[in-house]
Amino acid sequence: MLALAFGIYIETTDHIHDVRFMLPTADEQEAVALYENSGVYYAFLPSYAQTDTMTIIGAPGNEIYIDGKMYAPQTLCGDLEIDKPYSLQLKDAWGLTIADSQLILKQAQNVPALSIHLTDGSMDDINADKTIDKSGTISIIKSDRQLNYEGKCKNLRGRGNTTWDQPKKSYTLELTEDGDLLGMGAAKKWVLLSDSFDESHLRNKLAYDAAYALGVDFTVDSEYVDFYVDDVYYGVYLLCEKVEIDRRRVAITDLAALTKAINPVALSGYPAYQAVIDGKLQKGFDITNNPQDITGGYLFQIEHHDDRIQSGSSAFQTDDLSFSLSSPAYASKEQIQYLSDYVNQVEDAIAAGDLSGIDVDSFARYYLIQELFANNDNCSVYFYKDIDARDPKLHTCSIWDFDLSIGNSWLVPNMSPQAFYRNTDNWFDRLYAIPAFRERLQTIYAEEISPYLTDWIADQTTLYRSQIGASFSMDKLRWQNVQGDNDWADRSQNRFDTLEEHAAYIQDFMEKRLAFLNSAWIDGKDYATVTFSTYTHTSFKASYAVEKGGLLDVLPDPSSTDTAAFTFLGWFDENGEAYTAGAVIDQDKAYTAQWALADNGILAKLQYTLLEKIDQLQYDVGPIALILLAVFAVVFLAVLIISSRQNRVGRKRKRGDGS
Numbered sequence: 001m002l003a004l005a006f007g008i009y010i011e012t013t014d015h016i017h018d019v020r021f022m023l024p025t026a027d028e029q030e031a032v033a034l035y036e037n038s039g040v041y042y043a044f045l046p047s048y049a050q051t052d053t054m055t056i057i058g059a060p061g062n063e064i065y066i067d068g069k070m071y072a073p074q075t076l077c078g079d080l081e082i083d084k085p086y087s088l089q090l091k092d093a094w095g096l097t098i099a100d101s102q103l104i105l106k107q108a109q110n111v112p113a114l115s116i117h118l119t120d121g122s123m124d125d126i127n128a129d130k131t132i133d134k135s136g137t138i139s140i141i142k143s144d145r146q147l148n149y150e151g152k153c154k155n156l157r158g159r160g161n162t163t164w165d166q167p168k169k170s171y172t173l174e175l176t177e178d179g180d181l182l183g184m185g186a187a188k189k190w191v192l193l194s195d196s197f198d199e200s201h202l203r204n205k206l207a208y209d210a211a212y213a214l215g216v217d218f219t220v221d222s223e224y225v226d227f228y229v230d231d232v233y234y235g236v237y238l239l240c241e242k243v244e245i246d247r248r249r250v251a252i253t254d255l256a257a258l259t260k261a262i263n264p265v266a267l268s269g270y271p272a273y274q275a276v277i278d279g280k281l282q283k284g285f286d287i288t289n290n291p292q293d294i295t296g297g298y299l300f301q302i303e304h305h306d307d308r309i310q311s312g313s314s315a316f317q318t319d320d321l322s323f324s325l326s327s328p329a330y331a332s333k334e335q336i337q338y339l340s341d342y343v344n345q346v347e348d349a350i351a352a353g354d355l356s357g358i359d360v361d362s363f364a365r366y367y368l369i370q371e372l373f374a375n376n377d378n379c380s381v382y383f384y385k386d387i388d389a390r391d392p393k394l395h396t397c398s399i400w401d402f403d404l405s406i407g408n409s410w411l412v413p414n415m416s417p418q419a420f421y422r423n424t425d426n427w428f429d430r431l432y433a434i435p436a437f438r439e440r441l442q443t444i445y446a447e448e449i450s451p452y453l454t455d456w457i458a459d460q461t462t463l464y465r466s467q468i469g470a471s472f473s474m475d476k477l478r479w480q481n482v483q484g485d486n487d488w489a490d491r492s493q494n495r496f497d498t499l500e501e502h503a504a505y506i507q508d509f510m511e512k513r514l515a516f517l518n519s520a521w522i523d524g525k526d527y528a529t530v531t532f533s534t535y536t537h538t539s540f541k542a543s544y545a546v547e548k549g550g551l552l553d554v555l556p557d558p559s560s561t562d563t564a565a566f567t568f569l570g571w572f573d574e575n576g577e578a579y580t581a582g583a584v585i586d587q588d589k590a591y592t593a594q595w596a597l598a599d600n601g602i603l604a605k606l607q608y609t610l611l612e613k614i615d616q617l618q619y620d621v622g623p624i625a626l627i628l629l630a631v632f633a634v635v636f637l638a639v640l641i642i643s644s645r646q647n648r649v650g651r652k653r654k655r656g657d658g659s
Helices: 003-020 123-128 203-214 254-260 306-311 333-351 359-371 428-432 435-480 500-519 601-617 623-655
Strands: 022-026 028-038 040-045 054-055 064-068 069-073 085-091 097-107 113-118 133-141 147-159 171-180 186-193 222-229 231-240 272-277 280-285 300-302 315-317 320-325 383-386 395-397 527-534 540-548 550-552 568-572 584-585 588-597
Touching: 003 028, 022 040, 028 231, 028 359, 064 300, 097 435, 113 147, 123 133, 123 147, 186 222, 203 222, 203 359, 203 435, 222 435, 231 395, 231 428, 231 435, 231 601, 272 333, 280 333, 306 320, 315 359, 320 333, 333 428, 333 540, 359 395, 359 428, 359 435, 383 435, 428 435, 435 500, 435 568, 540 550
Parallel strands: 040 097, 113 222, 527 588
Antiparallel strands: 022 028, 022 054, 028 040, 064 069, 064 085, 085 097, 113 133, 133 147, 147 171, 171 186, 186 231, 222 231, 272 280, 280 315, 300 320, 300 383, 315 320, 383 395, 527 540, 550 584, 568 588
16 A cells, blocks of 8 residues: 555656646736746746736646645635745645645746747757747737737747857747837847856846947847746746848848849759858859849858858858858859958958948947957857948948856956957957057047946946846746756856846946046057967966056966866967066067876876767767767777786886786
């Protein structure tokens, strides 16, 4: 009998996952499932929920008891309080207790709830493969219980590169018809940013809104939402406009649509085209017909990852950079050749100090936002080129990816607010050295940024903090103990318990940063930039600004991840001269780490390399192949160890000191 009872208990314990809080809305009702964290079950309620109209249900035949009181499906939950711990018990039809745990209700306050119900699959399907999408229905309900949007979701799919490896993932959302979500303008395609690398959820929102205020071309609009899929809470997200050519977004000539209209088959159906011209790659499609004017419009971005260039459909390279096309995504051979020639000419002109090929104001405002917020992510840099008849110049637009900004980075601890970060990469290093460009950005900074931004940052941070404070707590409980395959988020230097601590850090960093930029761009102090980088054995990059003629009194530690195999020798410049703390700095300097193989380090290096390769391959090969590879690596290492020991024994015997 005990065994039978025990078996029933084990068999029906999962029924606690069938428990739902039912929330009546304007025309139907939504449901919220429980989420377990460290043995405690949480109900993450949306901001519009009202306990006095809320009920709770479980699996058929089960009874639900909260603090000893039975809650039938019709029993209202008005006596339950937010944040108060309760005992939660489930009993089956025989009166046996099949679950006994703790329950805590959490609730958002000022954030709309975006809820999707999938009709052809599950979230597990989507999270398993970034190329898989599922359809369903969508609704957005604001905290005042007003329905903002209701309609059909054509597809929900994963998005991102490094962020895709995180437990909390980002998604793209496409509606079946244009929808005006939270007043951001009607469109079909939207992005749900997880902010996986920014625990505060403040950095992207601050940067996007600051870019809008500064007049950066086609800045994305964004709003916070609490995201639910099939009753399950997935956290606080930033719902954003998608960077795309559209009359409400990047409002330029839609070359892709014009090309599609004059060709008999889908553009993706034409043969792929690839060529290497003067050592530079061009990728596109042998499309039959082209519009008469192919000088625009193009929307493209810098692509730093060779594998994405190789796997992408439309791309090209210059001497300095690689680019992938967002639109046309399926560019014709002629379009790729035109754009490649055009951008190469712009790059050559910039190198020669000629700004005639770019819209200087566009580039200056874009650079200022990147530098102002000390953005570490140099991948998501967008450009557009309209037809010559409208504008023959190249523009930057639509800033993106600021979760690794304002001192938040996994590459170096304690990022300095008193350093330059974005005038050392892409084209901005050359632009920054051109007097006319530098003069324009300093004028914009002095007149439009410096007088207002300190108060603006403080006000906006306070506003966002009050809006998402409760959602921040729910999100932290939802994700803090969930481990991923590649948990880069743990490398973030900004891990705080409260949103108030995050906000205080951001405000302090930005006050110091503005003081530094004021000294450089208003007071006219002349700084040299000193960088310390290593691209092997560890990931590290640190930058410091030193007034010319001053001393740099730091000695960075690259903290190698394979110190068993290598010994750090120090920092050396391109001439092989070693850096020493306290050196006088009178010009820009770049130092790179140098390493030596440690004593008995060959085996350690081999082991490190094998483990590193296995870690890289885990996303590219199937589990069986990965297991076989791991077994081979272990056997190979064992053979080396045995061989090494035998050699040592042999040497002892030759010396006569072995048995």
